[in-house]
Structures are given as C-alpha cells and as structure tokens.
Amino acid sequence: MTAPARARTSDELIRAEQPVLAHNYHPLPVVVAHAEGAWVEDVEGRRYLDMLAGYSALNFGHRHPALIEAAHRQLDRLTLTSRAFHNDQLAGFAERLARLTGQDMVLPMNTGAEAVESGIKVARKWAYDVKGVPADRATIVVAADNFHGRTTTIVSFSTDETARSGFGPFTPGFRVVPYNDLAALEAAVDETTAAVLIEPVQGEAGVIVPDDGYLAGVRELTRRAGCLFVADEIQSGLGRTGRTLAVEHEDVMPDLVLLGKALGGGIVPVSAVVGRREVLGVLRPGEHGSTFGGNPLAAAVGTAVVELLETGEFQRRAAELGGVLREGLTDLVGRGVVGFRSRGLWAGVDVDPALGTGREISERLMREGILAKDTHGSTIRLAPPLTITEAELRSALAVLAGALAV
Template sequence: MTDRDDAQHLITLTETYAAHNYHPLPIVLREGHGAWVTDVDGRRFLDCLAGYSALNFGHGHPDLVAAAHAQLDRLTLTSRAFYSEEMALFARDLARLTGKEMVLPMNSGAEAVETAIKVARRWGYEVKGVPAHQASMVVMDGNFHGRTTTIVSFSTDEVARVGYSPYTPGFRLAKYGSLAAIDERIDDTTVAVLLEPIQGEGGVVIPPDGFLREVREMCSARGVLMIADEIQSGLARTGRTFACDHEDVVPDMYILGKALGGGILPVSAVAADRDVLGVITPGSHGSTFGGNPFAAAVGRAVVALLETGDFQDRAARLGRRLEEGLRPLVGAGLVELRVRGLWAGLDIDPGIMTGREMSVAMMERGLLAKDTHGSTIRLAPPIVASKKDIDLIVSTITEILRERRAG
C-alpha cells in the first residue's frame, strides 16, 4: 500500500513527526462534503464535531468554496502595508453584521483573544484613566480562550497551564455564572470582564438565565468593558447569530473566529465601536496575514450566508430535535444534558463509560465526536446536517448507552 492508502502508516507518520499536542481518534480522514466525511479506507462518517464549530456551514459549502477559488485567481496576500479591495468590503460587512463601528481582523481565535486583551488594556489607560501598569481584567473559571502564554495564565485547566510559567499578571478569576463573584473582583483598575456566553470547551456550559444581562448592566454601571468570546458560540451555532442574542445583550467587544473562516482557513476578528477600537494606532498591533484578501473574501461569503438568517433558524430547529431525542436519556446513562441551538454537552454516567469510550463507540458506528473533561462529550454537527442525521445521532447514542447499561 502507498502512504496515501494505509491508514495505520499515516497515523504512525503523524505520531513520529508531529508533536503530540493532540490525542486524536484512530481515524484518517480524506474527504468531506456537507455534514459527512470519508476516511482513507472509504468509510463514511457523520461529523458531529464540525471542527469545534469552525465548520458550521459544513465541509465544502459551495458558496464558500466558490469565493475561495475566485479570490485565489486574483490576489491572496498583500500584508496590511497596502489597502486591498476585499479587506475593505469584509470590514464593512462584518461591522454591519455585529452592529459595531469597527473590526480588527486576525487569524486564529487565540490571536483575536490576545487582541481583545490588548485593546481593553490600552482603552483602560487612555480612556478610563487606569494608572500605568495596573490594568486588571475579570475572567471566568472553567474558561477556554486559547493556549497562548497569556491566555493559559488565567486558565483553570491544569493540563493547558502547568509547565508554562511564569504567568502573565493582571487577571482575576470569578465563578462562572455568579454576578456577585464578578462584582467583588471589579475595582478602579478593572478594564474589562471577559467571558464566553456559553463555555464550549467546558462542555457546553450554559450560564443561568439573565446572567449575561446582569453582567452587561454591571459593566455599564462600573465603567468596564464587557467582552464576549463568541469564537465557538457565535455565527449561528446556538440558533442566533451570537449567543449573546438569546438575552438581547450587546457586549462592548465581540471576539470572533472559527466559523468566520468557513472551515477553509483561519479567520478571526474583534469588533467594537470606535471609542474602543480607536485606541489602536499604526504599529501598535498587527499581523502579516490578518485581513489578507483571500481570508477576507471567504469571510465576506460567510457573512453573506449569515445575513439570510437561514442557518440561525436551522440550528434552532435541529437543536430542538436533538434535545427532544436525547432528553429521555437523562437518568438512563446521561447525568446531565445541556443544549443551546445545535450544540450539546452530554455528561455520561462515569460508572458506565468515559467520554473517550463514548467517542470511540460512536466512531465504530460511523459518527465522529470528541470528549472533554472525563465523561463529557460535545455534539456540534454542521448546521447543514439533515433531520435524518440528527436522528442517527440520537439513535446511536441511545443504543450505545443501552448496551453499556445492560452489559
């Protein structure tokens, strides 16, 4: 067999030559179309992870692929040393989608989070008047915003954090979902409250009803920025354009990524009004690839899909179907179920199986998912999935739990 055909050989090559910063399931993928992928042996699998929400629109969405192909033939990179047509139009369109006056495009989600931190600190010094070198930020326990040095400095995930000290100062942890805990940590040096409207890596953890509205009101009253990391939760995943929309909350700054690149390339951005993002000046922040014409063209096509509202409606409808199918499993193999749009966190009874074991069992039956935090798995199939696909997820998980409980 050739390298292309032999799955085990490809796995061995990866484990030999690529750093072991992931623990993949033993499957080698070759093609993807819509909600389905095919491995090197020709077996088809329903993608229930969608690249951690990077593939909200599915694999190879024709509108996104067409935009990418067209731009490849014109211009891919200029750097921000020059203006480009696509960058101008992308900035305009994304600003309109978010309802903000300005955007700052980057590449990865972690870069966008780092950008938001820098913007908030500079805003604190130049606008709020925080004394030099004293800016603080309130962050949530259980957070996941990336794995750069600054971000892991305020992570509560020891796997991501241990071994990377000394840590960046200036962050104060508060209990997620507790307004009182946030209030206690705000003082005159506080420039922002940074949170995920729904904690994705934590297992699709949804805060109490009204929490986001209360944080919004508190930030306004205390003169600090509310920053919403919508990298996983945004862009139609929860049945609304942004997860904050479920409480009619508009943060001072959105952090966007993953699905903004349409599953084709890394595209991220922060969006805010001019009184916030206006603190950024030439040379004070940048990226060679951020806002490149190729990325901007794909990002514009993503915005166009979102402007129809079709994906938001579809995620809401399919999410209801998924929840209705899985809810009876609570107490029958599931300890807890959390669903918001087409995004679910399933806490499996640890006495039955781990999340990794569930992921392997699903893979063996033609579904691909990923575990987190022991006995939890996340489900986030592409929004282009069909009703039949959703029913397959429900029936497969039901069958696996029934067999394990009986065994």
C-alpha cells in the first residue's frame, strides 16, 4: 500500500513556485492554506490576522457564510452558459446592483482591469455617437499616480515606470494631470474629451484621499465641459470607505462607475460597469462581450454581495471601525509613523524610513501574526475585512506599534 504523500512545508512550496511561476508578484513568504473571517492559517498551522483583505476583494472576510452558501447553491444548478443564452441569475443581479449604486444599467465583466477597459470603450463610443467627437480623436483625462490595472492600454496612461517600462508602444488618447488639482484638470479638457477617469481615493498610490470638494468639482467640471465622469471604485467601492461608494462622501453621481474586487465576495472574479442609460446604452450587440461576464455563478455570488450591502451594516462598520483605525494611527504619529491617510477602514501609513522600507515593516508584522502589504517606499496599506472586530483591530494596531518600536 502506497503511503500518502507528505505535505510540503511553506519553504518547500515557495521554492517549488520559483521555476514555474512567472515573476509578476513579490509576495510575502507566507503560504496560506485555510481562512475564516479575518484570519488565515498557513500550511504549518500558524494563524495571521489579515489586514489586507485581498486589496479589498475580501471586504466581507474569508468564506462569508452567506456568500459560500450562494456559491454552493448555484454550483449544484448551473455555472456557465456564455452570453449566447440567457440565464436565470443575471437579471436579478443587474437590477439589484443598479439600484444599490443609483444607476440605470449594468455591464457585467470579470476582472477589475476588464471593467476599466470596458469603461474606456464605452466612453469613446459615447464621445463619437453622442458628443460628436471626430472619429479616432477622443481623449480621456486621467490622474498621475493612478492605478487602474496592468493591461497594455491601461499602463499606457500609468506614471509608474515599473508598470510601463518595456511594454510599449503605448495606446494614444490619454492626458495625465496631477491628482487633486481641478485647475490642471480643467486645462486638459477640451472638445475632444470623452471622459475624466479617476479613483475617488487612490489606492496603490498609498490611499491618497483628495481634498474636500475635489470630487464635486470634477462632477461640475465634466458637466460643464460636456464629457463623462468615470469613477474607478474597484478598490474604494462596496463599503470600504464607510459608504457604498466613495463618491458618496461628496454626494456625487458619476456617469459611469467601475466595480470589481469585493463584488465577487472573494469567491469568483466579478466586475461591472454601472451607469446612466444614455451612456451604457450606446453599446450594440457584437461591439463588446465576455464569455464569462455575467455567468450564473458570478451573478449568484454578486447578488449575495449586494444583499449584504443593502442592509447598510458593512458600510456602518467601516465608518465606525474607521474611527478606531484613525485614532490608533494618530497615536502612532511621531512614534515611528510620520503620517497617514485614511477613509473608512482603509489607510496608507507612512513609516519613518529610518525604521525600514514598507516591505521590511510588512515582514516584521508577518512574523508577529499580522498580514499587511507595502506600496511605494516606506508606506504600508491597511485594509482589513469589514468583518474584523474592534478588539482584533486594536490588537493589530498594538502589533504595529511594537513593530515600529524595534
């Protein structure tokens, strides 16, 4: 009788990845095998508090019971038809997502980058069909230090050289202006402008929160200029900032909103473009599509996510616990933290460079049972699941204080 294969250790699994996986990420040296709520466990059984939540893809924690139940139920019925046929889950998902976001129509896709690419296509089509921009002349204004994904078109308007270098030639038609600068934005908009595409909070840049009035200013400027306001809420949306959408902090309604990450509940990739009928209605059959976009499994999970958000519970939790997070980080300013920015349960924390890089601080936290991730320089991002308890959050802040005191 053959003996069962020995389970491989974290070190063995990490070494096994190196020759066969393309090096598109630089993960921390932890190998997760199980997860529940705000906690994960590695292959050796060590537990960690997840303070990253899959870059907001796990807003509802790992394996939320309502989402797992919805997935299991749908797995036993139907998973995919392609959009060549209708399925019995898609209409309800689209109706409820449109209602939740205050929009008219939904274009279902899979990944966040696909939602951005779809938003770009829709904005250009609208510019030609509705605004009357001459063919192939449409421009889109974006912000410096943006992060909208890593497809060829998207990195064409990135200002991150790591994302751009070696991947040209780049797609034309984009103008980059400083973030949080209405005067620069106004100067860049002209009769060829199809849309202004921005993140209401810049996540990858270090959770950069714009000045009060900036989002309302973008809305007013685009309205006056006769172009679209496209808000990328892939990280900031669906409860993360204490509202369903981050634009709600200024009571702003964009023409198109890009959603992803948390929309799939950490189970399947689900994204969507939601928007006004006058804008999304420009698409005709055959002009855009996706084999998996709007599949029954994704729609069932997405509907369960919308149901969780319809109660308002997670938005309230993010707002209330966001106050705890802000209070804890304020106490650390001058004690290893040189500054931070936060909105809801989301923060970019700038650590004194003398104490280490963001990567080194993240590794230090990992050794103490906290999972976070660095961004540029000595900045780390904190974005725990919205299901985290106040006690767990305070414990993580205490660990951070200890890591900075080393």
